Amino acid sequence: MTINSYEIDAQESPAAHVIGADIGGTNLRLALADGAGAMLGRWSTSTVGARNAEAVVRLMREGVDRLLLEASLPQNALRAIACGAPGITNVDSGTVIATSYLMGWQDVPLRALLEAEFKVPAAVDNDVNLAAIGEHNAGVAQGQGNFVFLAIGTGIGAGIVVNGKIHHGSVWTAGEIGYMLVPGTSEAPVKRGEPGALEAIAGGEGIRNQWQKRWRADLTTLGKDAIATEIFDQALKSDVLAQEVLQVAGRILAYAIYNISLILNSPLFVLGGSVGIHPALGDAIRQVLEQRRDCVQPTLVRSALGVDAQLVGAICLAIETANKKYASPGS
Amino acid sequence: MTINSYEIDAQESPAAHVIGADIGGTNLRLALADGAGAMLGRWSTSTVGARNAEAVVRLMREGVDRLLLEASLPQNALRAIACGAPGITNVDSGTVIATSYLMGWQDVPLRALLEAEFKVPAAVDNDVNLAAIGEHNAGVAQGQGNFVFLAIGTGIGAGIVVNGKIHHGSVWTAGEIGYMLVPGTSEAPVKRGEPGALEAIAGGEGIRNQWQKRWRADLTTLGKDAIATEIFDQALKSDVLAQEVLQVAGRILAYAIYNISLILNSPLFVLGGSVGIHPALGDAIRQVLEQRRDCVQPTLVRSALGVDAQLVGAICLAIETANKKYASPGS
Numbered sequence: 001m002t003i004n005s006y007e008i009d010a011q012e013s014p015a016a017h018v019i020g021a022d023i024g025g026t027n028l029r030l031a032l033a034d035g036a037g038a039m040l041g042r043w044s045t046s047t048v049g050a051r052n053a054e055a056v057v058r059l060m061r062e063g064v065d066r067l068l069l070e071a072s073l074p075q076n077a078l079r080a081i082a083c084g085a086p087g088i089t090n091v092d093s094g095t096v097i098a099t100s101y102l103m104g105w106q107d108v109p110l111r112a113l114l115e116a117e118f119k120v121p122a123a124v125d126n127d128v129n130l131a132a133i134g135e136h137n138a139g140v141a142q143g144q145g146n147f148v149f150l151a152i153g154t155g156i157g158a159g160i161v162v163n164g165k166i167h168h169g170s171v172w173t174a175g176e177i178g179y180m181l182v183p184g185t186s187e188a189p190v191k192r193g194e195p196g197a198l199e200a201i202a203g204g205e206g207i208r209n210q211w212q213k214r215w216r217a218d219l220t221t222l223g224k225d226a227i228a229t230e231i232f233d234q235a236l237k238s239d240v241l242a243q244e245v246l247q248v249a250g251r252i253l254a255y256a257i258y259n260i261s262l263i264l265n266s267p268l269f270v271l272g273g274s275v276g277i278h279p280a281l282g283d284a285i286r287q288v289l290e291q292r293r294d295c296v297q298p299t300l301v302r303s304a305l306g307v308d309a310q311l312v313g314a315i316c317l318a319i320e321t322a323n324k325k326y327a328s329p330g331s
Numbered sequence: 332m333t334i335n336s337y338e339i340d341a342q343e344s345p346a347a348h349v350i351g352a353d354i355g356g357t358n359l360r361l362a363l364a365d366g367a368g369a370m371l372g373r374w375s376t377s378t379v380g381a382r383n384a385e386a387v388v389r390l391m392r393e394g395v396d397r398l399l400l401e402a403s404l405p406q407n408a409l410r411a412i413a414c415g416a417p418g419i420t421n422v423d424s425g426t427v428i429a430t431s432y433l434m435g436w437q438d439v440p441l442r443a444l445l446e447a448e449f450k451v452p453a454a455v456d457n458d459v460n461l462a463a464i465g466e467h468n469a470g471v472a473q474g475q476g477n478f479v480f481l482a483i484g485t486g487i488g489a490g491i492v493v494n495g496k497i498h499h500g501s502v503w504t505a506g507e508i509g510y511m512l513v514p515g516t517s518e519a520p521v522k523r524g525e526p527g528a529l530e531a532i533a534g535g536e537g538i539r540n541q542w543q544k545r546w547r548a549d550l551t552t553l554g555k556d557a558i559a560t561e562i563f564d565q566a567l568k569s570d571v572l573a574q575e576v577l578q579v580a581g582r583i584l585a586y587a588i589y590n591i592s593l594i595l596n597s598p599l600f601v602l603g604g605s606v607g608i609h610p611a612l613g614d615a616i617r618q619v620l621e622q623r624r625d626c627v628q629p630t631l632v633r634s635a636l637g638v639d640a641q642l643v644g645a646i647c648l649a650i651e652t653a654n655k656k657y658a659s660p661g662s
Binding site: 146172 | 489493501508
């Protein structure tokens with residue numbers, strides 16, 4: 001996959017390569033790309049048991065070495081590294097301010113750790129923002145100056161692009177829509193880091209909870225411990241219980257998209273994340289939004305990059321970072 | 332009142348003046364200002380019985396002539412006119428796409444009508460957006476690149492400033508938050524132009540409805556036909572029924588502000604509009620938001636310009652319009 005609008009200037013850096021990284025709740029993924037963004041190799045590992053930032057950076061060292069070796073590239077072919085983090089991230093200082101309870105990071109100077117380890121310029125951003133950057137440069141949102149990427153996985157977050165730039169907000173929390181209140185969500189205040197009202201019903205874990213609350217052996221052939229995408233698959237087979245859970249998630253998510261549309265009037269919403277890309281969910285959301293076309297008419301599309309959106313966005317950010325740092329004065 | 336950041340270049344236009352106008356649901360208001368934004372005179376009239384655009388422009392002619400005469404200024408002292416309209420407005424084409432049921436305008440080329448009548452450059456925008464521009468240049472949001480102006484009058488709307496500019500959205504409907512869905516609002520779909528779910532409870536008319544639904548002669552000394560601000564005044568006198576209605580409006584509005592904060596992470600919300608500037612409402616909203624400080628921490632302030640915010644914003648826009656059109660090539 002080649003990324004169209006980012007490219008390291010070939011004359012400046014003839015053998016330039018970058019690493020894009022994505023730190024997930026349970027996995028670390030890396031991709032090596034050339035200066036035009038073409039992915040040359042991938043590597044991933046579990047972060048279970050190695051969740052503090054220093055341990056994660058050591059894992060990245062291992063992965064980067066492996067990727068360079070496999071591509072027969074020397075260490076100095078690496079020109080930049082960019083990394084997505086699953087939490088609130090200060091892009092200016094390169095600090096991960098807070099992640100969810102899964103990682104428990106607080107004020108981690110991730111960019112500095114990466115620059116110390118790899119001796120190249122580094123950049124960090126929230127993983128959902130990187131997914132939005134990925135779709136903007138190499139996915140379904142190419143040429144769209146204004147759109148919203150919705151990541152629906154275990155939790156729910158949004159990457160908001162306004163006038164061609166990620167909108168980060170005043171303290172880097174823009175897009176934290178997992179906490180949104182709509183009809184049908186709990187009104188009980190929750191703490192940052194705990195599951196929010198919206199994701200408690202319509203995120204992957206929330207959908208499982210809805211399923212388990214309703215589940216009875218005589219009502220469905222699907223097991224009680226099914227995950228969201230299995231429940232949606234079952235809904236497509238006309239399972240009434242699974243359809244009910246799908247409708248609840250679809251309605252709650254449609255209300256969230258409706259509210260965002262009223263506020264921002266974004267023309268495009270990209271559905272991403274492991275749960276968000278399921279076609280049954282997109283259809284359930286569209287059905288509810290259709291009833292409100294008189295007020296908002298957003299287009300909903302599935303992420304083209306799927307679970308790779310974050311990695312592709314990280315590659316884009318790494319190339320941008322390489323160009324910024326390596327640009328000759330006056331060029 | 333002098334507007335600090337806008338000023339017609341004195342050397343270019345020694346006797347330059349502008350008109351700011353605000354077309355409301357029932358009133359038309361005009362202000363004459365000098366090139367530095369200092370208001371020299373005001374004029375207003377009812378629009379009842381004269382609601383089509385041509386009739387409104389004729390009223391504006393009358394008002395402008397009167398204002399120039401009172402200020403002993405010749406017609407050619409007028410360099411630009413800007414006008415706020417109570418509806419969805421295409422700023423690029425100068426067209427009012429749609430107003431609420433009160434006016435019933437559809438695709439009115441207001442800028443062209445104004446330029447034909449006054450023979451000066453004209454500009455139009457949604458009235459709430461102009462109020463945001465007013466607060467940004469001469470009110471409580473000076474120096475704030477990111478904030479939200481909430482106009483709570485009969486209905487509810489928002490003017491959203493992102494990176495120092497009004498965010499209009501892809502089809503000019505950004506900020507139409509009167510239709511927002513939060514816990515406690517009706518889920519029934521409504522048509523554009525009809526009162527939205529949020530304003531049906533927490534707008535001026537919605538608050539009256541809440542009051543009338545609960546009203547009983549033995550429960551309160553305030554009459555059944557009280558308006559929102561009277562109900563809030565009564566709440567400050569420990570009237571239990573009035574306090575209940577205030578709490579409902581405060582909670583619903585706090586949820587709306589909470590949702591906008593999650594999405595945009597705006598640091599500042601300016602409460603404006605005839606209902607929105609009531610101190611009791613601000614306090615009721617703050618109380619609910621306080622319980623959710625762990626997720627969002629927006630600052631809420633009352634509009635400094637009050638009901639003049641739109642007019643001041645219109646003056647700012649008129650000065651900007653005059654400068655754009657009158658700027659010498661290369662200046």
